Every structure is written in C-alpha cells, then in structure tokens.
Amino acid sequence: MGYKTYTCPIARDCGGCEWLAVPYPIQLHRKQEQVEKLLGSMAQEDGAAVEGIRGMAEPVRYRHKAATPFAYGGRGHVLSGFYAAGTHRIVRCQDCLVEDERARRVLNGVARVAERLHIPPYDEDRGTGVLRHAVVRCGWKTDDVLLVLVSRVNELRGERTVVNELRAACPEVTSIVLNVNDRRTNAILGRRSRTLYGPGVMHDQLLGCRFEIGPTSFYQTNPEQTEVLYQLALEGVGGAERALDAYCGTGTIGICAAAASPGLQVTGVEQVRGAVACARRNAAANGVDGRCRFVAADATAWMAREGAHERFDVVVMDPPRAGSTPEFLDGVARLSPKRVVYVSCNVVTQARDLALLRERGYRLERVAPVDMFPHTKHVECVATLVRR
Numbered sequence: 001m002g003y004k005t006y007t008c009p010i011a012r013d014c015g016g017c018e019w020l021a022v023p024y025p026i027q028l029h030r031k032q033e034q035v036e037k038l039l040g041s042m043a044q045e046d047g048a049a050v051e052g053i054r055g056m057a058e059p060v061r062y063r064h065k066a067a068t069p070f071a072y073g074g075r076g077h078v079l080s081g082f083y084a085a086g087t088h089r090i091v092r093c094q095d096c097l098v099e100d101e102r103a104r105r106v107l108n109g110v111a112r113v114a115e116r117l118h119i120p121p122y123d124e125d126r127g128t129g130v131l132r133h134a135v136v137r138c139g140w141k142t143d144d145v146l147l148v149l150v151s152r153v154n155e156l157r158g159e160r161t162v163v164n165e166l167r168a169a170c171p172e173v174t175s176i177v178l179n180v181n182d183r184r185t186n187a188i189l190g191r192r193s194r195t196l197y198g199p200g201v202m203h204d205q206l207l208g209c210r211f212e213i214g215p216t217s218f219y220q221t222n223p224e225q226t227e228v229l230y231q232l233a234l235e236g237v238g239g240a241e242r243a244l245d246a247y248c249g250t251g252t253i254g255i256c257a258a259a260a261s262p263g264l265q266v267t268g269v270e271q272v273r274g275a276v277a278c279a280r281r282n283a284a285a286n287g288v289d290g291r292c293r294f295v296a297a298d299a300t301a302w303m304a305r306e307g308a309h310e311r312f313d314v315v316v317m318d319p320p321r322a323g324s325t326p327e328f329l330d331g332v333a334r335l336s337p338k339r340v341v342y343v344s345c346n347v348v349t350q351a352r353d354l355a356l357l358r359e360r361g362y363r364l365e366r367v368a369p370v371d372m373f374p375h376t377k378h379v380e381c382v383a384t385l386v387r388r
C-alpha cells in the first residue's frame with residue numbers, strides 16, 4: 001500500500017487515531033518494535049523469534065463497532081461525536097475513516113431524533129437527563145446493524161414513536177435495544193437491556209462460522225483481522241482433543257476451533273452471562289453444541305473450583321487488557337496442558353503473564369503480532385507456549 005498517509009478533518013481534536021499522519025508501513029514497524037522489546041528476549045531464550053506483524057491491506061473502515069456520547073449544544077441541539085482527547089467536550093464527526101460507513105450515519109441520526117423528540121441528553125455532572133450513549137454494531141459479512149441506546153432511565157417517553165423515528169432516520173438499522181445505565185460511572189453500558197425493535201442481536205461470520213452477538217457481549221471490532229488472529233490461535237490448538245477457551249466471549253475462538261477439528265471438545269468460560277447465552281446458541285447454530293459447553297463464571301474462580309478437576313491438552317486464553325491473574329495462570333500450570341495459546345490486546349500484561357507461565361514450565365514456541373487497530377499504538381499478539 002506504499003507510504004501514503006490519511007487525513008481527517010477532526011484528527012487533532014479527536015485524538016483517536018494518534019498515528020494517522022504516520023505512513024502505515026512505519027506504524028507496523030513501530031508495533032513490531034514494541035512487541036520485540038517486550039517479548040523478543042523471552043522468545044529468543046526459548047529458541048523462538050517474533051514473527052513479522054500481520055497488517056491490513058487497506059487500513060480503513062475496519063471498525064464495525066462505534067459509539068457516541070450525547071450533550072446539549074445550545075438552542076435545543078443534541079451533539080454527538082467523539083470526546084476531544086482527555087476531555088468531555090464533544091467533537092462532532094460526519095464520517096470516520098476507520099469506521100464502517102453506516103456507523104456514524106446511524107449515531108448522528110440518533111442525535112437528530114433525540115433533538116426532534118426532545119429526549120434530553122445525560123448530564124454527567126448533575127446525573128440528570130436521559131440519553132447517555134448510543135453504540136452501533138455493524139455486521140461485516142451480514143447487513144445486520146444493531147443499535148443500542150444507553151439510557152439513565154428504564155423507559156423512554158413515547159417509546160413507540162422513538163422507534164418509528166429512528167427506523168425512518170436510520171433505515172439500515174435492523175435491531176434497536178434499550179440498555180439502562182443508572183450508575184454514576186464512566187462505563188458505557190449498564191447491566192439491563194430490553195429489545196425495542198428486531199431480534200435484539202446482530203449476526204456475523206468468522207472463518208465460515210456464524211455468530212450471534214448480544215448487545216452487551218464482547219465482539220472484536222475489526223473482524224477482517226480477527227480472522228487472521230483466530231487462524232493463528234487455531235494453529236496453536238493444532239490436533240488437540242480437549243481445549244479450554246478461557247475469557248471466551250460469545251465462544252468465537254472455541255467454536256471456530258471445534259468446527260475446524262471434528263474430534264475437539266471445548267469448554268468455554270466467560271463472566272458475562274449474556275455472552276455465554278450467545279455462545280451456547282452459537283455452538284448450536286454451527287452444529288458443534290455436542291462438543292462445546294460454556295460456563296458463566298469468573299475465570300479465576302472457575303479455575304480454582306471446577307477447572308482443577310478437568311483435563312485439557314490445550315488452553316486458549318484471551319483476557320481483557322488487564323491480563324489474567326497469577327491464580328488463573330497457576331491453575332493452568334497445574335492442569336499441565338501440552339500447549340497454551342495466549343491471545344492478547346495488551347503486550348505489557350501479556351509479557352507479565354508469559355513470564356509466569358515460563359517460570360511454571362512452559363517455553364515460547366511462537367510469537368505472532370497482528371495489527372487490529374491501524375493508526376493507533378495498540379497491537380494484538382498471539383503467543384503459543386509448549387510444556388518443556
């Protein structure tokens with residue numbers, strides 16, 4: 001793709017794409033260096049090397065999930081967009097280079113409807129108002145568009161009218177969910193959700209498997225690169241017979257692995273109940289429910305109780321940015337699987353956790369970085385370990 005750079009009229013204010021002015025090959029080089037710095041010497045000691053980062057052919061329009069906060073903009077206007085870096089000032093955005101084209105159109109459409117129907121935006125300082133955020137998820141391989149309205153209150157006034165206006169303003173939306181977040185918190189989503197229109201979920205496909213994604217379930221934002229990431233994870237699973245898919249979300253990695261290996265039995269562990277319900281339906285939709293079971297639990301607590309009595313020949317783990325816990329990793333070492341496949345979106349915590357697994361008898365066999373978030377400093381990495 002050469003050394004072309006991209007421009008965005010709000011890049012300076014928004015700050016989301018901090019490396020937008022840096023040619024993509026140089027971005028990839030920097031990410032490669034980051035991974036080499038954190039994992040290179042461990043890999044080298046174990047006789048492995050950090051592989052070349054897998055980047056995107058065209059690093060635009062990769063985000064299939066987008067969100068906006070809302071605020072009053074004077075004269076009854078409702079503002080939507082991004083928070084300016086380090087502030088809670090909204091920078092308006094007509095279209096975002098890295099998002100699916102439908103996403104901003106829908107989010108800005110919600111602001112126009114809120115304005116027309118006088119739905120008050122949430123006021124963070126006072127804890128008043130109604131509409132906090134909107135989150136949109138667009139299918140990559142499907143036309144599904146799931147819109148989640150995050151509200152401080154349980155019910156919107158004139159809900160039927162709100163739905164009709166939203167459908168007229170955003171005809172691409174296939175489902176609308178009301179999520180209630182009445183806490184004074186920075187977290188976007190609350191715990192309760194209610195479907196206002198459509199099936200209340202979105203569907204997508206990864207590596208030939210079909211997935212249903214609920215409004216509060218985790219789903220990778222860059223599905224194109226997710227296939228690259230999962231393919232690496234599946235190579236780590238190899239010909240295993242029993243796999244643990246820890247921090248499994250809607251079961252995507254374990255189900256893709258089960259679909260690819262007819263003899264594989266998978267146990268998935270995930271703490272968000274809605275995601276586990278999706279995982280069970282996803283296993284059935286892909287004809288692997290007889291070989292996949294999913295448990296709703298904290299991974300560390302599960303490992304200390306049920307996990308201790310299980311037998312796995314591979315553990316796949318894909319924890320959040322904070323990484324895993326020493327207790328979970330100790331549990332993995334006690335289970336003594338032949339291989340551990342550690343997928344991470346934060347190489348700093350991954351390096352910490354890999355050091356512990358190496359102390360407990362594992363060596364790095366493979367380290368493969370993947371660029372899931374072009375124009376940002378974030379890098380994803382799949383590390384495969386084998387028992388010494």
Ligand SMILES: C[S@@+](CC[C@H](N)C(=O)[O-])C[C@H]1O[C@@H](n2cnc3c(N)ncnc32)[C@H](O)[C@@H]1O
Nearest residue numbers: 218220247248249270271272298299318319320
């Ligand atoms: C990075 S996501 C990966 C999900 C899935 N592997 C995927 O690729 O879509 C991490 C997942 O871990 C879950 N999670 C976070 N903390 C957890 C915990 N303590 N125990 C179990 N699951 C947890 C999150 O809800 C999220 O679904």
